[in-house]
Amino acid sequence: MIRPDAPVLLEIRDLQARVEDQPILKGVSLTIRAGEIHAVMGRNGSGKSTLSKVLAGHPAYTVTGGTVRYVGDDLLSLEPELRARAGLFLGFQYPVEIPGVSNLEFLRVATNARRAGKGEEELDTFAFEDLVRERLQVVQMDPAFLERSVNEGFSGGEKKRNEILQMALLDPLVAVLDETDSGLDIDALRIVAGGVNHLAGPDNATLLITHYQRLLDVITPDYVHVMAVGRILRTGGKELALELEERGYDWVDAELAALERTPAEVG
Amino acid sequence: MVAASLSTPTAAAGAGPGGWVTALLAEAASGADALAASRERAAQALAQTPLPTRRDEAWRFTDLAPLTGLKPSLLSPAPTAQPEPAGGSLRLTLNGHSDPLAGINLPAGLEPISGDGLSESLGQVLAATGSAGLWPVLLNGATAQNVLALRVRGTVATTLELVSDAGADEGILPLRLLLILEPDASLEVLQVHRSGGPNLTSVVLEARLGEGAELRHGLLAPGAEAACLLATVAVEQATGSRYSGVSAHGGWALGRLEPRLVQREGAAHSALKALQLADGRQISDTHSQMVFEGPDGRLEQLHKAVADGQGRSVFNGAVQVPRAAQRTNAAQLSRNLLLSDRARIDTKPELEIVADDVRCAHGATVSRLQQDELFYLQSRGIAADQAARLLLRGFCEEVLQALPAAAAAWQPLASLLGEQGR
Numbered sequence: 001m002i003r004p005d006a007p008v009l010l011e012i013r014d015l016q017a018r019v020e021d022q023p024i025l026k027g028v029s030l031t032i033r034a035g036e037i038h039a040v041m042g043r044n045g046s047g048k049s050t051l052s053k054v055l056a057g058h059p060a061y062t063v064t065g066g067t068v069r070y071v072g073d074d075l076l077s078l079e080p081e082l083r084a085r086a087g088l089f090l091g092f093q094y095p096v097e098i099p100g101v102s103n104l105e106f107l108r109v110a111t112n113a114r115r116a117g118k119g120e121e122e123l124d125t126f127a128f129e130d131l132v133r134e135r136l137q138v139v140q141m142d143p144a145f146l147e148r149s150v151n152e153g154f155s156g157g158e159k160k161r162n163e164i165l166q167m168a169l170l171d172p173l174v175a176v177l178d179e180t181d182s183g184l185d186i187d188a189l190r191i192v193a194g195g196v197n198h199l200a201g202p203d204n205a206t207l208l209i210t211h212y213q214r215l216l217d218v219i220t221p222d223y224v225h226v227m228a229v230g231r232i233l234r235t236g237g238k239e240l241a242l243e244l245e246e247r248g249y250d251w252v253d254a255e256l257a258a259l260e261r262t263p264a265e266v267g
Numbered sequence: 268m269v270a271a272s273l274s275t276p277t278a279a280a281g282a283g284p285g286g287w288v289t290a291l292l293a294e295a296a297s298g299a300d301a302l303a304a305s306r307e308r309a310a311q312a313l314a315q316t317p318l319p320t321r322r323d324e325a326w327r328f329t330d331l332a333p334l335t336g337l338k339p340s341l342l343s344p345a346p347t348a349q350p351e352p353a354g355g356s357l358r359l360t361l362n363g364h365s366d367p368l369a370g371i372n373l374p375a376g377l378e379p380i381s382g383d384g385l386s387e388s389l390g391q392v393l394a395a396t397g398s399a400g401l402w403p404v405l406l407n408g409a410t411a412q413n414v415l416a417l418r419v420r421g422t423v424a425t426t427l428e429l430v431s432d433a434g435a436d437e438g439i440l441p442l443r444l445l446l447i448l449e450p451d452a453s454l455e456v457l458q459v460h461r462s463g464g465p466n467l468t469s470v471v472l473e474a475r476l477g478e479g480a481e482l483r484h485g486l487l488a489p490g491a492e493a494a495c496l497l498a499t500v501a502v503e504q505a506t507g508s509r510y511s512g513v514s515a516h517g518g519w520a521l522g523r524l525e526p527r528l529v530q531r532e533g534a535a536h537s538a539l540k541a542l543q544l545a546d547g548r549q550i551s552d553t554h555s556q557m558v559f560e561g562p563d564g565r566l567e568q569l570h571k572a573v574a575d576g577q578g579r580s581v582f583n584g585a586v587q588v589p590r591a592a593q594r595t596n597a598a599q600l601s602r603n604l605l606l607s608d609r610a611r612i613d614t615k616p617e618l619e620i621v622a623d624d625v626r627c628a629h630g631a632t633v634s635r636l637q638q639d640e641l642f643y644l645q646s647r648g649i650a651a652d653q654a655a656r657l658l659l660r661g662f663c664e665e666v667l668q669a670l671p672a673a674a675a676a677w678q679p680l681a682s683l684l685g686e687q688g689r
Contacts, residue, residue, distance in 0.1 A: 056642075056646050057645070057646070058642055059638065059642065060638070079645070079650075079651070080642060080645040080646050081645045081646075081647075081648050081649055081650045081651065081654075083646075084645070084646055084647055084648035084649075085648040089646075090646050092643065092646075095643070096637075096639050096640050096642075096643035098640050098643070098644070098657075098658065098661055099661055099662075099665065100660065100661025100662055100663070100664040100665050101657050101658070101660065101661040101664075106644070106647070106657070109647075109649055109653070109657070110644075110647035110648050110649060113647070113648030113649055113650075114647075114648050117648065149661070166647060170647070170648070
């Protein structure tokens with residue numbers, strides 16, 4: 001839902017980042033307003049997953065330039081947990097297994113951390129159980145998964161559902177979903193996408209990182225951005241994703257080659 | 268190997284430690300109780316056995332010298348506050364002096380062993396497991412004033428809780444335990460040993476499992492600053508028996524656990540799960556020994572350790588598979604979490620395999636908290652220190668959840684991490 005007067009939630013300006021000595025992001029700019037759904041597409045290695053991790057504050061990535069304003073704050077100066085408490089959510093491409101930590105307790109601690117960030121009071125175990133059982137329906141998840149260790153022994157689809165369950169509990173302002181569609185069969189994809197659609201509203205925003213059009217068949221983006229070699233090459237509406245699907249990524253290479261010839265026009 | 272090294276004279280066995288032992292023996296000798304004769308024999312052996320030093324292989328990483336800084340007298344600790352026992356468990360409080368069975372109605376299947384039965388049985392399992400000459404066992408034998416000895420018949424539905432608290436006073440608390448499980452008997456036991464001051468808790472448990480018998484055994488030992496623990500668990504298994512030992516100790520200035528198991532004819536099942544924690548300048552040590560004396564025996568062993576601060580964790584896991592022990596199936600895994608640059612972990616499997624048709628797997632890992640796990644938790648709003656705590660807890664729970672259910676009342680994790688008031 002595009003409303004030009006909606007408040008800006010996330011404003012990325014010329015973001016540059018590296019992992020170890022390898023520059024990955026080479027100047028990404030992107031503005032996301034409340035109510036919008038953005039999709040970032042691109043080949044493996046284009047930097048789209050790095051963008052999501054840098055936004056969430058992964059310690060392996062070093063920001064070397066640019067700014068990110070999040071609801072008016074300097075996002076990059078915040079510790080990862082403070083970003084989360086302020087409502088930034090990263091749905092992991094590969095959710096991490098944590099043996100010995102019960103999923104239910106993890107969800108409760110995380111939910112209460114976010115509630116504290118919103119100035120709401122913590123939920124006790126009983127109130128939280130009620131909430132989690134209600135939110136389980138968003139992803140049609142079996143309550144038995146609450147009793148297990150975080151993601152341990154979950155199938156790919158179960159892990160992704162658990163991510164969306166966390167999103168449903170944490171009530172983010174900006175949800176960044178990294179390859180949420182990878183490893184999902186068509187039924188699981190529908191359930192996960194249904195959850196995302198259910199949670200998207202006029203006051204929040206979603207940034208989908210994806211390789212394939214198929215996720216965008218079930219979640220309609222307002223904007224599609226194509227990334228290559230650490231930059232956003234082109235931005236368009238949902239028809240850009242269809243174009244990518246039809247023509248593949250080869251034209252991106254051609255466009256890149258053209259850019260290389262006329263570097264002065266970049267940025 | 269152990270006996271040889273213990274009999275080697277060492278420089279440290281000079282006037283200091285020798286004098287300490289003499290003073291202790293003088294106090295412990297009195298009394299004409301059931302243990303008088305065995306105490307006298309142990310005292311003689313102890314007087315001739317120098318205190319092990321770090322030149323002895325079995326004590327290479329663990330210095331016993333601080334023991335001789337403790338007051339060489341016997342403790343008789345006053346009762347301290349305890350959590351309510353769980354339903355279905357019988358708690359016996361051990362203070363080294365009073366008869367823990369006084370005024371107790373034992374559940375069906377349990378009966379005290381005394382008189383000739385006791386003198387015949389006491390020490391047999393120690394001998395069978397090669398434990399009789401160990402210094403901590405000699406110290407216990409030379410000082411213990413009584414023994415809790417029980418015979419088990421049939422299935423005992425009640426969990427037996429054997430509990431001690433050395434308290435805040437200086438001295439030594441020797442505790443001696445004997446369990447004889449008749450064929451097909453079944454029992455669950457939980458030992459809980461605590462302390463709150465500069466003292467030594469010395470525990471020796473002997474357990475003999477008849478054919479087809481089953482012992483589910485937990486040992487929870489949260490220590491305190493300046494407190495020491497030396498615990499030996501000697502288990503002799505007949506064919507078809509099952510022993511499952513789950514232990515957790517930590518928080519002791521010096522805490523050492525020695526599970527020593529023997530399958531006399533093989534064809535038995537042994538499982539050991541252990542967790543030990545060392546923070547500050549603490550030492551947490553486990554020396555386990557499993558001996559298969561016949562074929563078709565099984566061992567599953569998981570040893571987990573956490574070292575933080577300048578803590579030191581030691582694990583030595585001996586497994587002996589002589590020629591008679593064909594078709595033995597043994598697996599040992601040591602998993603270690605190193606939380607500080609100044610902490611230290613020494614872990615060593617010690618497999619002696621002579622039989623040729625066996626499966627013996629062993630492995631050891633030492634790691635820090637995983638960055639990806641920490642980041643995942645942080646990305647959900649959980650602060651770094653709380654995330655580290657959750658991961659640590661997850662690491663420990665794998666072992667703690669295997670303790671007998673009665674352990675929950677003692678809040679195993681909180682007590683081991685020193686998170687609760689005494």
